[in-house]
Amino acid sequence: MNPALELAAFAGLMALGQFSPGPDMILLTRTALAEGAKAGAIMAIGIATGLTVHASIAVAGLAVAFEQSPGLRKAISWSAAAYLLWLSWCLLRSAFSPPVEKGENTAAPSSRGPFLRGLICNLLNPKAVIFLAATCAPFLTGTHPAWWPFAIAGLVIVQGGSLWALWAWLLQWRPLRTRYENSARWIDGIFGVALAALAVKLLVAP
Template sequence: MVSGVQMLAFMGVVLLAAMAPGPDFILVTRHGAVSGRRAGVAAGLGIASGVFVWAVVAAFGVASLLAASAIAFTIVKLIGAVYLAYLGIKALIGVWRHGKQATAEVKLATVRPLVAFRQGLVTNLLNPKCAALFVALMPQFLSNHPHTGETLLLSGLAVLVTGVWFSVLANLVGLLKRFFTSPRVRRVLDTVTGTILVAFGIKIALD
């Protein structure tokens, strides 16, 4: 059975991983800044749902098969890289629009919470590094023959930590929504976040 000390240690490692700058961080920040706190929180919950999936499959050994198979790992990696690049390019396209059309796009380009949730979920599920993290992490906190309750407990803790962190981040960024949605600032934000997402896509593809 997982002890209280082990649970705290596990939650600390998951929190550090969630706080590390990466595609998840950029996605939540962008949705919180542009579409508001609800969209940012929804993206964070989508990411947390992806974390739950990876934690469970890692505990049952499925993710280790992905990590061990070069072909499967490469396929997931490339799909994830293309998806991140797509999100980045989509943001950059908005920057290239000028004048009144660009101002109108600022109002229309916000996304609904359900869309933000889906993007967060897909981004996390297509991140093979998340699979590798839980393949390395879960066995350290599970017994040699873990039962289902033990696995679900750690997976639930991973979801809780990830969801709370990204919800806090989304709310903090969402407080500045009015500032971020001004046309000039929005173009700068789209340029920066779009470029970073494309860069992450290229980096993942080349790793």
């Protein structure tokens, strides 16, 4: 297959995985709606930084070791569940706390900033390693030039950050933001429940 077409096919698969429901998607969507495009873009950079680690593991073939180490996988899953539960608690606390006066700070569920939240959320997602390993493997077999693995890893990182940032910008559409602002507490509650459900899924996974 032509290298350009092969990279385009890989990019399409990555985009499908990127926009499937998951912790990164939920956290970025809420951040972009509540804190604006800039915070969403910063979080997208944090997620892309985490993807740098996951892409390196997948391209280097180290995901096999991860799969064959139940103890390591379980430790990461439990750490991820704890982090998601904490984020969920912050959102639910915000959703059910008394309304604040206009002008008061109602922003992020963390004082550490959107970059760090995005980075930690992505790094602690064990599914990211498995998904990237499964997606990258078919495109790394066969005869390719020496630069090919770097192109695959670079595409994961650049496309991930770019599409997440674009998503944060699209969420600034005025009717959508107005609807969020009018129902922020209910929507934050839904996001909080969704993160808690993902945490429970990690805890009960074999």
